[in-house]
Amino acid sequence: MIPAADPARPTVGVIGGMGPAATWAFAEAVLAATPAASEQDHLRLVVDADPAIPDRNAAMAGDGPSPAPTLAAKGAALLEAGADLVCMPCVTAHAFADELRAAVGAAWVDAVEASADAVRAAAPDARRVGLIATTSTHRAGHVPAALARRGLAVVPAEADEHAAWMDLIYAVKAGRHGEGERAAARAWAARSVAAGAEVLLAACTEVPLLLQDGDADVPVVSATEALAAAVVARAGARAGARNDARP
Amino acid sequence: MIPAADPARPTVGVIGGMGPAATWAFAEAVLAATPAASEQDHLRLVVDADPAIPDRNAAMAGDGPSPAPTLAAKGAALLEAGADLVCMPCVTAHAFADELRAAVGAAWVDAVEASADAVRAAAPDARRVGLIATTSTHRAGHVPAALARRGLAVVPAEADEHAAWMDLIYAVKAGRHGEGERAAARAWAARSVAAGAEVLLAACTEVPLLLQDGDADVPVVSATEALAAAVVARAGARAGARNDARP
Known part of the structure; x- marks a missing residue:
């Protein structure tokens, strides 16, 4: 247990480092x-x-090796350290999160579900989403499945588009997210819109460092902001429940 | 213990939240x-x-109430959670850090000492420092004492200057650090330079969100960056020692 200065206030446990910059962008x-x-x-x-x-x-x-056992152990340790909620600002890692979800139970706040909800809210009538993500997220299928449950299909992308986003994502992980990288991100986003995307989901937590809402002709939903909003909403409900329970 | 994915890598424990934005600026x-x-x-x-x-x-x-017991308990808990180093990106709180220093021992990295070293390095011949800090830091005297040990005197400031910086610091704590606040910070920094400051120390971790090096006619040293550099240097030395010790 890491002692809380105010035990009545909810503590949010964050499994971060994937990547380092994205963790602090999520905290902000x-x-x-x-x-x-x-x-x-x-x-x-x-x-x-x-x-x-x-x-x-x-x-x-x-x-x-799979990160799954490490993620589950960290989730359990964060609960023991005093977390009331646990989240993980890395969409790709959610493909390895079954063991982690089981370890943290009701404390879990899911970034993929939060992101899919945010896409639907940003574009209520949309049917086609441009999914900006790692090739692993595309391959794993957990994000397309969450979108499909909300009636949204992912616009297919060519192999060179996947490779370009992976290069940009690894640049952010290494600390490079200047104007050159941002201009490239805008150009690739425009291609997705030209291919039919009615809304873009920046589904890797590195991407919002390169591309924000307003950088394309359609709404850009940030997985980082979607998870942050879901955490704040859940923590607010939790704080209310706690206050109600106190004498 | 929060399990480390790589036990050979140093873990830095950070006592944050003072204020919230400053913590993430320090992490970055x-x-x-x-x-x-x-x-x-x-x-x-x-x-x-x-x-x-x-x-x-x-x-x-x-x-x-004094934050000292809370800080000491958190420092001890971070060591138990696996931290090899412990630091606290809040200069004012260092006035309450004696119990914390005793709790964490050799793992401690001191933001005040790191800042005073950085001031000396940025302005090797300077004798007069403009100290941008909370009124509590001015009153506590721990930062002026660290500067004095390096031959540096603090340029006296008027009461209205202290009050203006306190207003700006509390604005940052509440999330406001836009162009209006930054312009005010530059104006107050210029007044300190006019009063004789040969170097400015942004000795509250909120201030670098308002004023950076290049915003005044003299060097501006950031306590946030000074602590970050000290942590990285100590962690690097620690990683080397650990690697040497491994078979």
């Missing part, structure tokens, strides 16, 4: 999504940003 | 200070961002 998105007038109004976050978590893309390609 | 400064070509090269951070830590400025004014 939680801040931005929190209605707060002063420092003391914010949620408590306990973040394990571990960049040595086995590479999800390598594991999916059969070139490395 | 650690990323920026780390020589890394890929995600896997980064340090592991375990961050407890707890916005309910008793207010340091209220405590200093006698209007609230």
